[in-house]
Amino acid sequence: xxxxxxxxxxxxxxxxxxxxxxxxxxxxxxxxxxxxxxxxxxxxxxxxxxxxxxxxxxxxxxxxxxxxxxxxxxxxxxxxxxxxxxxxxxxxxxxxxxxxxxxxxxxxxxxxxxxxxxxxxxxxxxxxxxxxxxxxxxxxxxxxxxxxxxxxxxxxxxxxxxxxxxxxxxxxxxxxxxxxxxxxxxxxxxxxxxxxxxxxxxxxxxxxxxxxxxxxxxxxxxxxxxxxxxxxxxxxxxxxxxxxxxxxxxxxxxxxxxxxxxxxxxxxxxxxxxxxxxxxxxxxxxxxxxxxxxxxxxxxxxxxxxxxxxxxxxxxxxxxxxxxxxxxxxxxxxxxxxxxxxxxxxxxxxxxxxxxxxxxxxxxxxxxxxxxxxxxxxxxxxxxxxxxxxxxxxxxxxxxxxxxxxxxxxxxxxxxxxxxxxxxxxxxxxxxxxxxxxxxxxxxxxxxxxxxxxxxxxxxxxxxxxxxxxxxxxxxxxxxxxxxxxxxxxxxxxxxxxxxxxxxxxxxxxxxxxxxxxxxxxxxxxxxxxxxxxxxxxxxxxxxxxxxxxxx
Numbered sequence: 014x015x016x017x018x019x020x021x022x023x024x025x026x027x028x029x030x031x032x033x034x035x036x037x038x039x040x041x042x043x044x045x046x047x048x049x050x051x052x053x054x055x056x057x058x059x060x061x062x063x064x065x066x067x068x069x070x071x072x073x074x075x076x077x078x079x080x081x082x083x084x085x086x087x088x089x090x091x092x093x094x095x096x097x098x099x100x101x102x103x104x105x106x107x108x109x110x111x112x113x114x115x116x117x118x119x120x121x122x123x124x125x126x127x128x129x130x131x132x133x134x135x136x137x138x139x140x141x142x143x144x145x146x147x148x149x150x151x152x153x154x155x156x157x158x159x160x161x162x163x164x165x166x167x168x169x170x171x172x173x174x175x176x177x178x179x180x181x182x183x184x185x186x187x188x189x190x191x192x193x194x195x196x197x198x199x200x201x202x203x204x205x206x207x208x209x210x211x212x213x214x215x216x217x218x219x220x221x222x223x224x225x226x227x228x229x230x231x232x233x234x235x236x237x238x239x240x241x242x243x244x245x246x247x248x249x250x251x252x253x254x255x256x257x258x259x260x261x262x263x264x265x266x267x268x269x270x271x272x273x274x275x276x277x278x279x280x281x282x283x284x285x286x287x288x289x290x291x292x293x294x295x296x297x298x299x300x301x302x303x304x305x306x307x308x309x310x311x312x313x314x315x316x317x318x319x320x321x322x323x324x325x326x327x328x329x330x331x332x333x334x335x336x337x338x339x340x341x342x343x344x345x346x347x348x349x350x351x352x353x354x355x356x357x358x359x360x361x362x363x364x365x366x367x368x369x370x371x372x373x374x375x376x377x378x379x380x381x382x383x384x385x386x387x388x389x390x391x392x393x394x395x396x397x398x399x400x401x402x403x404x405x406x407x408x409x410x411x412x413x414x415x416x417x418x419x420x421x422x423x424x425x426x427x428x429x430x431x432x433x434x435x436x437x438x439x440x441x442x443x444x445x446x447x448x449x450x451x452x453x454x455x456x457x458x459x460x461x462x463x464x465x466x467x468x469x470x471x472x473x474x475x476x477x478x479x480x481x482x483x484x485x486x487x488x489x490x491x492x493x494x495x496x497x498x499x500x501x502x503x504x505x506x507x508x509x510x511x512x513x514x515x516x517x518x519x520x521x522x523x524x525x526x527x528x529x530x531x532x533x534x535x536x537x538x539x540x541x542x543x544x545x546x547x548x549x550x551x552x553x554x555x556x557x558x559x560x561x562x563x564x565x
Contacts, residue, residue, distance in 0.1 A: 055079065057076050425456065
């Protein structure tokens, strides 16, 4: 189709809107393209904002990727900043826009419309919420205000409300600025996308870095001084001093404009779209943080607001809006975050999510090195794999550690995309050299461990389930098979100790009628002890996945 005299109007900039605009111009050199956005900045690196506050990124200009003039001069795209779309008339194919600087109403006709209105921070209506130095972090305006507040040198105590990805990134970067940080999370764990056992590994690390982490506690109100600045955060259980508060309790899709126009909203409360990014209204597309997607594991609608997803959606919508054909099949919720020295990543379903979705789940936690054990600076990572017992398909993974995590989670995301089984993952031909991986990469080792559990060759038990059994007062033997020195340096309370090299000759010390759970440092010796006991005729034996390294 020819696009001469056709008009593509895009509402919203940043990752989704500007990606769509640029791709549309590459697809169609003749189409008129206009972007309207109520923001002053149109293309910026939102994910880099915490690092500017932490002074890792020195200059705010580094976060600004493109200016309106660039799009005008290089792509003949008109970008109107500080212009807010106020209504969409789908019958006349017109959008009402207010020029916020001049308080002037405008009307734009369109042939194709792309809605990229993004998401907005959730600001709970708590007493004192309007006090000074209480911030959200979403836009360039937000980050400049927070940086100015920190640079003022008067912030000694900061409270972060919400222990998600942004909350923890902010905790790290405020600590780097010499600020005492407290994180308050309403749930019983930080990092809600992760399973609690993996999140607790991160929480332990964060607390070791001097951050106070409070879970299972909600903020009730804020108190301030005579100048109107916040001084205290009041929770259900305590009063916390605060010279600054960062609200990081979540975001919600900005769909008001679409709803009022009669565009369908999905079950996730984001705009409902098909794989071409089309809404129920002809010639209207929705992309980015305001649009829902499909989870590639469950096949169900899901809303996951990530910049990487927004850019891919923008590209697909632009191709289709200019007469091409492309599809966006869905997402896995792949994420990664740096938390001090730890790298934390997830793809697919957590164990908790998989159980909720009705899968028969088997999981394994496996510590491993990110490089050959003898290579300098090798560091540990801990992998949790989740699979379906029936099909043995991988459902998801979580990885935490100081070592190289990103390439492992990308392997997992690729495997999930193509529906790989645990056995197929264990046979992947991955690159090996001592500076990069073990001869059998950590992902392959983890897949082998989980494969053995799925086939019934071994019986592992996750650390949190051991803790639950202990808390319930169940009768079992927790057997430490580490060396004498390791045992004396610290062990799990109430355990029995028999070093692995003595176990075969000392099985008489164990009661065959009791359940026995073996553990070591990382799980390998515990699994070896499991086999020794099984070969000796012990019937009820398990080994603890990840052992001490995964015990929190």
